[in-house]
Structures are given as C-alpha cells and as structure tokens.
Amino acid sequence: MYIPKYFKVTDVNEILNFVQENSFGTIVTTKKGRPIATHLPFGFTKHEEDFYITGHMAYGNPQWRTFEETDDVLIMFQGPHAYISSSWYSQENVPTWNYQAVHMYGKVSIQTTDELMEDLTKMLEKYEGHRENPVLWETLSPKLLESELKGIVGFKIKVEEIQAAYKLSQNRNETDYHNIIEQLQKEGNPQSQQVAERMKKR
Template sequence: MYIPNYFKVTNRDEIWDFVQKNAFGTIVTTEQGRPIATHVPLGLNKQGDDYYITGHMAYGNPQWRTFETCEDVLVMFQGPHAYVSSSWYLHENVPTWNYQAVHLYGKATILTRDELIEELAGMLEKYEHNRENPVLWDKLSPELVENQLKGIVGFKIKVEDVQAAYKLSQNRNETDYTAIIERLQNEGNVNSKQIAEQMEKRVKNHQ
C-alpha cells in the first residue's frame, strides 16, 4: 500500500485496536496469477510475540485451497472514509478523500478442529456477550455444531508485515484542518461524521 509519510501509522497498539474495531476484513490471495478475495469477520490473537488473524469460510469457497500455494496472503481492514471538498480550504486546491486502512501480510494455514472451535467460540463471545439472549458456543446443540463444522474451513494467518494509513488531512494547516472537521460533521452521513471524530481525536492526542 502506498503511504506518504504524513499518513503512515506505526504504533502497533493503535493498529491492533483498529483491527479489533474494524474486524470485517477482506482476504486476498491469487490463483494462477488471478487475484481472488473473500469478505469475512476476522479475529486477532496473540501467541507469544506473534500475532495471528483467524477466521473461517465456507468449505465450498475455493479460496482456502490457495493458502498452501500463496507465499503471502493479504488481509485488508477499512475504517470510515469521506470525500473532502477543496472548497473548504482558504486557498485553491483539489479535492481528496480521507480514510483509514490497514493491510496485513502473512502465511495462512488451516486450523485443526479444536482450533476452529476455539475461533468460533471466541467470535460468538465477542459479538454476543452483550446481547439480551446471547447465542454462545456452549448453548448450541451438538447436532447443529457437527453439521455446521462440516461446512466451513478455519484458518489462521501469521502476521509478518503491517502497513497502516490514516489519511486525515495531516498535511493541511490548522485553519483548513478545523474547517474540514466542521464541514464533515455537517455532511449528514455516518462516514463523514466518523472521519471528523477521528480527526478531532488526532488533535487531542497530539496536544
């Protein structure tokens, strides 16, 4: 991923937090030179000093069969994004797009049955624990579990390279930066509001 120095993020704790909060990712591999992708919810796990992305996909999805032949798997996570009009600046310029994105690279392997169950149980706990009637792993019937396990393949990707970009108008002067935040807050859509919040957060963190 091309990342100008203005927008490069190197704080690993910040990156891992981003991945946890934007965990619906895109997995990209190649098959005979052709890129293929799957969009799936993913987990982030630490084992010793290493980090792993875990998840599962349908057995009928041919992508998991490419894991053995691909040296590197690309996993992409995207946060909010928003159009920024150059009419908001004090000087003439061109419009742009603000966004947050993380790319992780690593080697993928297939999970064992026990590892897959652990991954599934952890995902249910993450997304169900605060529900009124949580559907947790130990509440599922053995029959349903066995039937579902036959239809999916679990995987883990050892993270070997991390690239993160937060393009949040860091290259603009203070006046333009403040104007962009105000305009984004008034755009009336969720993504613009979230980008404005991230820009405000960046200012507070650097005060």
Template structure:
C-alpha cells in the same frame, strides 16, 4: 500499500486496537496470477512477540485451497473514510478522500477442528456476550454445530508484515483542518460524521 509519510501509522498497539474495532476484513490470495477475495470477520491473537489472524470461510469457497500455493496472503481492514471537498480549504486545491486502512501480510494455514472450535467460541463471545440473550457456543445444539462445522474451513495467518495508513488531513494547516471537521459535521452521511469525530479526537490527543 503506498503510504506518504504524513499518514503512516507505526504504533503497534494503535494498529491492534484498530483491527479489533474493524475486524470485518477482505482476504486476498492469488490462483495462477488471478486475485481472489473474500469478505469475512477475522480475529487478532497475540502470543509473545508473534501475532496471528484467524477466521473461517465456507467449505465451498475455493479460496482456501489457494493457501498452499499463493505465498503470502493479504488481509485488508478499512475504518472511517469520507470525501473531502477542496472548497473547504482557504486556498485553491483539488478534492481528496480521507480514510483509515491496515494491510496485513502473512502465510495462511488450515486450522484443525479443535482449534477451530476454540476460535468460533471466542468469536461468538466477542459479538454476543453483551446481548440480552447471547448465542454462545454452549447454547447452540450439538446437532446443529456438527452440521454447520462440516460446511466451513478455519484458517490461521501468521502476521509477517503490517502496513497502516490514516489519511486524516494531517498535511493541512490548523485553519483548514478545523474547517474540514466543521464541514464534515454538516454532511448527512454517516461516513462523514464518523470522519469528523475521528479528526476531532486526533486533535485532542496532540
């Protein structure tokens, strides 16, 4: 991923928090030079100085069969993004797009069944525990679980390389930056509203 110096993010904790909050990812591998992509939720795990991503996909999805031959896989995470009109600047320029993105590279391996069960249990905990009637591993019938487990393949990716970019108009002067935030707030799209909030939070941290 091309990352100009203004937008490069190197704070590991910040990147980890971003992944946890934007965990629906795009997993990319190759088969004989052709890219293959699957969109799916993944989880980030830390073990000492090492980090891993885990997830699962349908057994019928041929992508998991490429893990052994494709070398590194790429996992892409996307956060807030919004169109930025150059009419919002105090000088002539061209429009652009603000965004947040994290790319993870690493080797993928298949999970054993017992490890996959643990991972699915944690996945349900993450997304269900706050609900009034949470659907957790122990609340699903063993018969249904056994049937569904036959239809998926779990995987683990050891994190070898991380690239992170937050393009949030950091290269703009204070006046233009504030004007961009104000104009984003006036937009009706959720993406623009989210970007405005993110840019405001960035200012408060400085």
C-alpha cells in the same frame, strides 16, 4: 500500499485497536496469477511475540484451496472514509478522500478442528456476549454445531508485515483542519461524521 509520511501509522497498539474495531476485512490470495478475494469477519490474537489473524470461510469457497500454493496472503481492513471538498480549504487546491486502512501480510495455514472451535467460541463471545439473549457456543446444540463445522474451513495467518495509513488531513494547516471537521459534521451521513470524530481525536 502507498503511504506518504504524513499518513503512516506505526504504533502497534493503535493498529491492533483499529483492527479489533474494524474486524470485517478482505482476504486476498492468488490462483494462477489471478487475485481472489473474500470478505469476512476476522479474529486477532497474540501468542508470545507473534500476531495471528484467524477466520473461516465456507467449504464450498474455492479460495481456501489456494492457501497451500500461496506464498503470502493479504488481509485488508478499512475504517470510515469520506470525500473532502477542496472548497473547505483556505487556498485553491483539488478535492481528495480521507480514510483509514490497514494491510497485513503473512503465511496462512488451515486450523485444526480444536483451533476452529476455540476461534468460533471467541467470535460468538465478542459479538453476542453483550446481548440480552446471547447465542454462545455452549448454548447451541451439539447437532447444529457438528453440522455447521462440516460446512466451513478455519484458517490462521501468522502476520509478517503490517502497513497502516490514516489519511485524515494531517497535511493541512490548523485552520483548514478544523474547518474540514466542521464541514464533515454537516454532511449528514454516518461515514463523514465518523471521519470527523477520528480527526478530532487526533
């Protein structure tokens, strides 16, 4: 990913928090030189000094069969994004787009059944634990779980490279920066307002 110096993010904790908050991403592999992509929710864990991305896909999805022949897989995570009108600048310029994105590269392997069950348990806790009537691993019937496990393939990726870009108008002067925030808040769509909030925090 091309990242100008203004927009490069290197703080690992900040990147990890971003991935946890924007965990629905895209996994990209290749088959005979042609890219293949699947959009999935991912888990993120740390073991000692190594980071791992985990996930699962349908058994019928042919992408998992490319794992053995793929040297590196790419996982892409994206946060809010918004169009930036150059009419919001104090000097003539061209429009652009603000966004947040993280790319991670690594080696992929198929999970064991125990690893997959542990990963699914954590995912249910993350997305269901706060609900009034949570659907958790231990509340589902063994018959249903056995059937569902047969229909998916779990995988884990040892992260070997991280690239992170937060393009949030850091290259604009202070006056323009605050005006962009103000204009984004007026746009009336959630993405623009989320970008404005991210800019305010920075």
